[in-house]
Amino acid sequence: MPRSKIDLPCHIDFLSILDAQGNLDESLEPDIPDDTLLRIHATMLLGRRFDERLLNLQRQGRIGTFPPITGQEASQVGAVAVLREADWMVPSFRETAAEIWRGRTLESVIFSNNGFNEGAQIPAESHTLPVSIPVGTQMLHAVGIGYGIRYRKKDNVVMTFFGDGATSEGDFHEALNFAGVFEVPVIFVCQNNQWAISVPRKKQTRAETLAQKALAYGLPGIQVDGNDVLAVYAATTEAVERARKGAGATLIECVTYRMSVHTTADDPKRYRTDDEVEEWRKRDPLTRFQKHLTRKNLLSEEKIAAAETDVREKIQAAVDRAEQQMKAFGAPLDMFDHAYAEMPPHLKEQKKFLERELAENREE
Amino acid sequence: MAKMTMVQALNLALKQEMEKDDRVIVLGEDVGRDGGVFRVTDGLIDQFGEQRVLDTPLAEAGIVGMSIGMAAFGLRPVCEIQFSGFSYQAFHQTENHAARLRWRSQGRFSVPMVLRMPYSGGVRALEHHSESREVYYAHTPGLKMVIPSGPRTARALLVSAIRDPDPVVFYESKALYRAFREEVPEEEETFPIGKSQIVRKGSDITLVSYGSMMRPTLAAGEILYEKDGVDAEVVDLLTLAPLDESLFTESVRKTGRAVIIHEAPLSYGPGAEIVARLVDKSFYYLEAPIARVAGFDIVIPLFSRENHYIPSVQRIVRAARNVLETAA
Numbered sequence A: 001m002p003r004s005k006i007d008l009p010c011h012i013d014f015l016s017i018l019d020a021q022g023n024l025d026e027s028l029e030p031d032i033p034d035d036t037l038l039r040i041h042a043t044m045l046l047g048r049r050f051d052e053r054l055l056n057l058q059r060q061g062r063i064g065t066f067p068p069i070t071g072q073e074a075s076q077v078g079a080v081a082v083l084r085e086a087d088w089m090v091p092s093f094r095e096t097a098a099e100i101w102r103g104r105t106l107e108s109v110i111f112s113n114n115g116f117n118e119g120a121q122i123p124a125e126s127h128t129l130p131v132s133i134p135v136g137t138q139m140l141h142a143v144g145i146g147y148g149i150r151y152r153k154k155d156n157v158v159m160t161f162f163g164d165g166a167t168s169e170g171d172f173h174e175a176l177n178f179a180g181v182f183e184v185p186v187i188f189v190c191q192n193n194q195w196a197i198s199v200p201r202k203k204q205t206r207a208e209t210l211a212q213k214a215l216a217y218g219l220p221g222i223q224v225d226g227n228d229v230l231a232v233y234a235a236t237t238e239a240v241e242r243a244r245k246g247a248g249a250t251l252i253e254c255v256t257y258r259m260s261v262h263t264t265a266d267d268p269k270r271y272r273t274d275d276e277v278e279e280w281r282k283r284d285p286l287t288r289f290q291k292h293l294t295r296k297n298l299l300s301e302e303k304i305a306a307a308e309t310d311v312r313e314k315i316q317a318a319v320d321r322a323e324q325q326m327k328a329f330g331a332p333l334d335m336f337d338h339a340y341a342e343m344p345p346h347l348k349e350q351k352k353f354l355e356r357e358l359a360e361n362r363e364e
Numbered sequence B: 001m002a003k004m005t006m007v008q009a010l011n012l013a014l015k016q017e018m019e020k021d022d023r024v025i026v027l028g029e030d031v032g033r034d035g036g037v038f039r040v041t042d043g044l045i046d047q048f049g050e051q052r053v054l055d056t057p058l059a060e061a062g063i064v065g066m067s068i069g070m071a072a073f074g075l076r077p078v079c080e081i082q083f084s085g086f087s088y089q090a091f092h093q094t095e096n097h098a099a100r101l102r103w104r105s106q107g108r109f110s111v112p113m114v115l116r117m118p119y120s121g122g123v124r125a126l127e128h129h130s131e132s133r134e135v136y137y138a139h140t141p142g143l144k145m146v147i148p149s150g151p152r153t154a155r156a157l158l159v160s161a162i163r164d165p166d167p168v169v170f171y172e173s174k175a176l177y178r179a180f181r182e183e184v185p186e187e188e189e190t191f192p193i194g195k196s197q198i199v200r201k202g203s204d205i206t207l208v209s210y211g212s213m214m215r216p217t218l219a220a221g222e223i224l225y226e227k228d229g230v231d232a233e234v235v236d237l238l239t240l241a242p243l244d245e246s247l248f249t250e251s252v253r254k255t256g257r258a259v260i261i262h263e264a265p266l267s268y269g270p271g272a273e274i275v276a277r278l279v280d281k282s283f284y285y286l287e288a289p290i291a292r293v294a295g296f297d298i299v300i301p302l303f304s305r306e307n308h309y310i311p312s313v314q315r316i317v318r319a320a321r322n323v324l325e326t327a328a
Helices: A034-059 A073-080 A096-101 A106-113 A139-151 A170-182 A229-244 A274-281 A285-295 A301-326 A332-336 A345-363 B006-020 B044-048 B060-073 B084-098 B134-138 B151-163 B211-228 B246-255 B270-285 B313-325
Strands: A013-015 A088-090 A158-163 A186-192 A221-225 A250-255 B002-004 B024-028 B053-055 B076-080 B114-119 B144-146 B168-173 B182-184 B197-200 B205-209 B232-236 B239-241 B258-265 B291-295
Touching (some): A013 A229, A034 A073, A034 A301, A073 A096, A073 A186, A073 A229, A139 B060, A229 A250, A229 A285, A285 A301, B006 B168, B084 B114, B114 B151, B205 B211, B205 B246, B211 B258, B211 B313, B232 B246, B246 B258, B246 B270
Parallel strands (some): A013 A221, A088 A158, A158 A186, A186 A250, B024 B076
């Protein structure tokens, strides 16, 4: 009998709780305290409006290029909202809303997007790594952190973010594989926003879902409506609980959409239609959540208007503060800081060279 | 003091640091039950268990990437890449993250890890098992690049590397693993990273080398002394980055002549950097052009021909004689 069937867990759940019209499946509604719901909403709204403002600043030449997040607020905030402060987050580069939830200031985002390292200053107690630009490489760091947590017998977890394009990178597969082998408490959150710059999701992989890739590594995977913040929250809660009790990692595929450009240097008209974007606009995560919260009597037209005002004021204040603070930034000699714990002699020499050059430039 | 091979000396360093500091974790392919293909991690899994000695899946980026996360968390991973020729599959992790996380996070996170990997030819190995690519790492800002030249320096430098707050790429010459034994003290011994040492005092010519080439370089020094009456000063670099130029620039100010020896390919090799430093710091003391003895700019040939590629004692002696023949 040379040929028989091996039974494998060959299905992937798809989870949706709040549909595009804001209708709720009550049987699946996660238990989220009202103040948390409102904080999630406020952060999503802040993420959206901040994105719009950054785009504006970029077009005015007041910041450099940046990767917008519009459309992905639910995938980000719904996931990080489940974490404790002492848990870890390992972002890629398109998780501004999640970073804001974790305490990153709007100013620091503006600093980074203005080419100032000062934007990467992370408070000593923070467990959020800085953004990682090389696609897919950061997931392995989450595995290593997860190993540290396990080794020290703590009950924290690590959440790492990446996109659909990243699932084509070897590091994604190595990370899932290592996570399975070492049973680390890692939540892999894939923001499948359909586009890796100009390459659509279907050209990244022949597989029907990205979530199913977890199965090959012996991990659970789930696909959720990534524009449904309740579904993201519910799936993440399950994954975090599993990780906290030592049952290992999970891959969550959030099906969402990058409503805006890849970065401000990108022109999506070259590769996708306005119709497609309009279709996704109907599934907007923010307005959908607002409908839901309005039905729950947590929001109203007046309260949304007040929240909008509040967010606009916060952003304006942050832009003002940032532009003020940046005037004091950019001392060229600071570029030598943090290369090593202790500056080696050749760098001291190179720093001195620049110092002399600056002095000479001033004299000329 | 016990006489040890370099493999045993490295093993001693790992064992003692693991005893001293429970943050030290060893990981890599075959480092556990097998004790590493060269046996450098032999016995560690029995003493420290599977939580601290990890046989990883066969994936270099995974090993290095996971180590970076461990280090950012606060552990002290010492990972082994089985052969340096396979380290390129982890190069993006090394360059993009290990070398930069301190800078990128403005000092909040650091990567105190050691990437151990065997390099060099001379052991009749397969393709990809014999090359010397230290320049890739020495050229990368944020990394330190260390290459011991024998059992004693290997032990002392590995201890220092493990304790270093920054990522250290630690090249171990396969040709030296079991080539000879040296006295290695049982009690703790470190050697500062970023320091070279003079291993032979002399006044007529300066020979600068490191790692696998130290023994042929010293042998050449002896021949020059016995046959030519030339007293060579020999500098062992030990660390390629950050490079300690103080001893070799000082030495050449005294001797006026220099030969640099390495197994890595000639062009853009460590010798080019050393020549540049000499031109910068010792130019007016030079009495002859500086010579470089190095691997050719080709893939190191398979082992039937590798002896013609790897700098030999004779090639070093000849280069030194050419330099010495140049009139002041």
